[in-house]
Amino acid sequence: MTTRILFAASSESWENYAQVLPAALEAAGVDHEILQLSDAPDPATVDWVIYAPSSPLQDFTPYTRLKGVLNLWAGVENVEGNRTLTAPLARMVDPDLTQGMVEWVTGHVLRHHLGMDAHIHGAPWDPTPPPLTRDRPVAMLGMGVLGTACAKALRDLGFPVTGWSRSVKDVPGVRSLTDEDGLRVALEGADIVVLLTPHTRSTENLMNAERLSLMRDGAVLLNPGRGALIDDAALLAALPRLGHATLDAFRVEPLPEDAPYWSHPKVTVTPHIASTTRPASAARTLAENIRRGEAGEPLLHLVDRSEALA
Known part of the structure; x- marks a missing residue:
């Protein structure tokens, strides 16, 4: 069954991932379809969301099939407290x-x-x-x-x-x-x-x-x-x-x-350069977590949201 992945970030971000993310998913053995917000996908058919904290996606309620949200950045402060998100949230660590x-x-x-x-x-x-x-x-x-x-x-x-x-x-x-x-x-x-x-x-x-x-x-x-x-x-x-x-x-x-x-x-x-997400390596991290999730294995780098939602 094809895994439907929503890339919920800017078009500029997608340009950086358009080649490396499909390649990483293929290497991980994930049969996938990647969607963007501009495609207006049916939220109920989305399995995974790859997320940038600046994304306009703020209401996760319609995403009833969602297995996880994978953050593109290390920082998750703009999403961890979102009470509409009940699926697992993973930070970017690569x-x-x-x-x-x-x-x-x-x-x-x-x-x-x-x-x-x-x-x-x-x-x-x-x-x-x-x-x-x-x-x-x-x-x-x-x-x-x-x-x-x-x-x-x-x-x-x-x-x-x-x-x-x-x-x-x-x-x-x-x-x-x-x-x-x-x-x-x-x-x-x-x-x-x-x-x-x-x-x-x-x-x-x-x-x-x-x-x-x-x-x-x-x-x-x-x-x-x-x-x-x-x-x-x-x-x-x-x-x-x-x-x-x-x-x-x-x-x-x-x-x-x-x-x-x-x-x-x-x-x-210094202009926020200490730790920048590099698309090629980040794509491998994203693909591995999706592979793990589809195989029923524990996700990597999960965020403890208990404090944020208290």
């Missing part, structure tokens, strides 16, 4: 996306660890060496697939890494903390803090004035996660005491030209 995040986080942690900005901008001659990685503690807030991969990479470079997450994670060589007390310990003990938690009700403004005050004087904050994890006004107020903030995600994107982050001497803005 090796290239993970590798991109590891490279961004590792690069910017090393940049701040080594003090490269001062050298690039021609600071006066100062032969004082930076500490070795073993003396530069890092806190990884969020230990999902991306956070764990980044924590392992930093651990392998010699950084003492503390991971903070909703549940204890067993990652050799990485200290695992949970709850509010664990967050306090992680923030107070780190020279560099990396934000990679998902955006949920409990992580909205995770880095507020109180938690920013726990960070050490001169500490660095990296946010390659979600813009809403940071209370922007609180961060701007804390920056005179902190060392730097390197930010890749923002509440409004592209970041408005008049946003104070652009001109702040202690802020580096």
Whole structure:
């Protein structure tokens, strides 16, 4: 029986997937038909929805045969709380996306660890060496697939890494903390803090004035996660005491030209490039989950929506 798949994203996104997605489904052995919203398909005949958070599809009620929604992006905050969606929801996790995040986080942690900005901008001659990685503690807030991969990479470079997450994670060589007390310990003990938690009700403004005050004087904050994890006004107020903030995600994107982050001497803005979905590898992830679902196997990367729907 042919599996009917609705690609519920923009026409521009479809151009990127028009070749690689059918090829990936064929390689996975899935007999398929791919539809787009512009085709006005009968919702009751759709088995799977490949979804972009910017999609106009918001009411899943008519999709009575739906077996799952597969997100095109890592972030699911724009769909996880949708009460019309009762089918399983899977986030995008694929090796290239993970590798991109590891490279961004590792690069910017090393940049701040080594003090490269001062050298690039021609600071006066100062032969004082930076500490070795073993003396530069890092806190990884969020230990999902991306956070764990980044924590392992930093651990392998010699950084003492503390991971903070909703549940204890067993990652050799990485200290695992949970709850509010664990967050306090992680923030107070780190020279560099990396934000990679998902955006949920409990992580909205995770880095507020109180938690920013726990960070050490001169500490660095990296946010390659979600813009809403940071209370922007609180961060701007804390920056005179902190060392730097390197930010890749923002509440409004592209970041408005008049946003104070652009001109702040202690802020580096990167244009949401830390972890970009690459169609060829993402298509293989999508195809594998559809294959698993059609075979009655457990789906990969399912989202726990209990908090969002509480």
